[in-house]
Amino acid sequence: MTSTDTLGGTREAAGPARPGDLAAALLTPEARRDPYPFYARMRREDPVHRSPQGIWYLTRYADVEAALGDLRLSNDRDRMTRAYSARGGDLKALSRFTERLGRVMTNTDPPAHARLRKLANKAFTARRVEALRAGVQRSVDRLIDEAVAAGPAMDLLEDFASRLPMSVVCELFGIPDADRPQVKSWFRRFGRLSEDIAKSEAAIDQYEEYLSGLIRQRRHTPGDDLISALVATQSQDGRLTDSELLATCFILITAGDETTTHLIGNGVLALLRHPDQLARLRADPGLIRGAVDELARYDTVTQAVVRVVAEDLRIGGQTLREGELAYLFLGATNRDPERFDHPDRLDLTRTGNRHLSFGHGPHFCLGGPLAKLQAEVAVGTLVRRLPGLRLCDEAALEWRPNPLQRRLTALPLAYRV
Template sequence: MNLTETTDAARPTAGLAPSHDLAASHDLAADLLTPEARRDPYPFYARMRRESPVHRSAQGIWYLTRYADVEAALGDLRLSNDRDRMTRAYVAQGGNLKAFSRIADRLGHVMTNTDPPDHARLRKLANRAFTARRVEALRDGIQRIVDQLIDRAVEAGPAMDLIEAVASPLPTSVVCELFGIPPEDHPRVKSWFRCFGRLTEDIGKFEEAIDQFDEYLAHLVRRRRADPGDDLISALVATQAHDDRLTDSELLSTCFVLITAGDETTTHLIGNGTLALLRHPDQLARLREDPALIRGAVEELARYDTVTQAIVRVVAEDLEIGGRMLREGELVYLFLAATNRDPDRFEDPDRLDLTRPGNRHLSFGNGPHFCLGGPLAKLQAEVAIGTLVRRLPELRLADGAALDWRPNPLQRRLTALPLTY
């Protein structure tokens, strides 16, 4: 699941099918599906920004790649995040209604799939429980988990797959502690998370995992009502007691989103960030010399190779962007990754600079749907990457490592990251 307020489960990808732009002879949208773009999409984004920054396909799908346009779009309520609008738009452009509707219904009317005023109400609930103080209090626990994972990897031998050994188990372990999930249940939760991260590969298994996890969450909520603890589910239950407009279904959906949303994105923030450092030894050396750079380094790593490449909105009311008229009911892809390399916003944007000033990237969104879990994801990346750099001074890519990314153009996720140390 994404950390930003869009879940893979509720976002169509069919709009990325090959198409011809009405204003350009070359099919720029189709380029994003090529093997070359899968390895490195950023040159393709650069071309789209130059030639067709507000790009409309034959199916009526819009692609926005400029920073100014996407930043404005993220705060514009005429671009909706509502589940029902999204379903209608998805069907209108040829999507599988049965599969999409069933998945969307499972997620319910969560804050990630609603517009104001419901979004503001649900977001307020989450904000009360998911505070900055609660996140920062996790630092020591995150450090303990990271050290344990690295210890285990080092004991196993002089090589590891960073995704499997550290980046994937870390966010699952952290969220289990945050939500008070008993240790004996961690393996089950991790297996469900693996299914959630592979929605596009097996919808059936995804739906089965959703059913099982929903039932498990309902059980946890009942236990916390009877016996509250010092965990986030107890905090959400307590918050509900002060807001009688919050239904049990909304409470469960909020728990679901907060628990699952950061897993895959945090994993690949760590993976993509570590790979970027290894490919830029001068920046890696700077971080080793000055570990205090780690907070700004994580911001730059999030900008440089963005995990959530794009998010989706649907036009709720006609509006003009970049001289093009977007009509009600049309789908819009906001390419966050493209905005993060926009030379009109970032100087020398293709250069990795851990001390980059004014780094207002859009990796975690902007506006009313700005990512609630962003601080937790960045904290985990700070601890994980900082510890890897400090503890493994000879860390490098394994000889002959063949890197590959999962086949989802909206997400930048390595299948593995083989390292030696």
């Protein structure tokens, strides 16, 4: 779930794995640094693994691809909350945030999901995303200019990658320049939900109030922005309630922030660790679109998504029972040798790259094309403008503890212009 920070919904310390307990192995410091050898072991030994807590772990591409499109595996947050609660999960940190997310398309099942997704698709079009390219380029150039002016080193995440999606989202939604520092402050607070629930809930309330004001304003004075497009869709269709409209704006603005940040961060790190591929991209900048797909496959930001079994089903010779939780490991599928040749090799010219980094099926990530656009412009421009880009201290890199997400705490880089 969105704010669960360990596998299985319980807060156990990461220590030595018990013999044969493949799930516990994913909580170790070694797996935090590099989970991919652990995934390989799971695929070999028990690709549809049931943990001692009764939670399923799926790691093969074929199984996960099928599971993502199977409606018997539910994404409904009410059902998921009950499943976590039945297993002793700590639900305090979910409270207000889960209540908000429970009314959006990403956390509903058909037919509600299909209705909400169709309406969002009408507003969030490929044409609207592509129209942002020039603005994304301006934002990227400005951020690099500021970094260069500040000195010969920067934290790529803090000084660049985290600032870009905020700028792009604010432009997409028509958020006034004067309001952007406050919006950024709310976003930071959402990311610390488990640290201070009361402050995070207060920030969510303030953010919702702000969004409600923007929606009312766009009803009277529409503009060329996504909120205006959603309002117009609501008026035309009549089936999107006010609360659903608010929730849709909420999730569209919030969802892509961290994913985009760490797609850029993980991608740049992968290139720096593979100087031959970095040199290839520098020699042929036209590779960038395929390169971003390969970077997304190679070190996936969203390592796993969670589903609840709504109806008994068979996967990989195992029976998953109604009410059980299933973790679908996208990071493992993207290194499955049954689907990818030499899966542990970074290859920017890889063809047929049908990775699952942005999901598959009904819940394929709506913001995936926007995240990829930003990564294309960001990574391509960094490679072109900062030829001396290098890691400051490889040994000092730390990964955040949530094994469902692959996110660095910082990425200190040095460079020359």
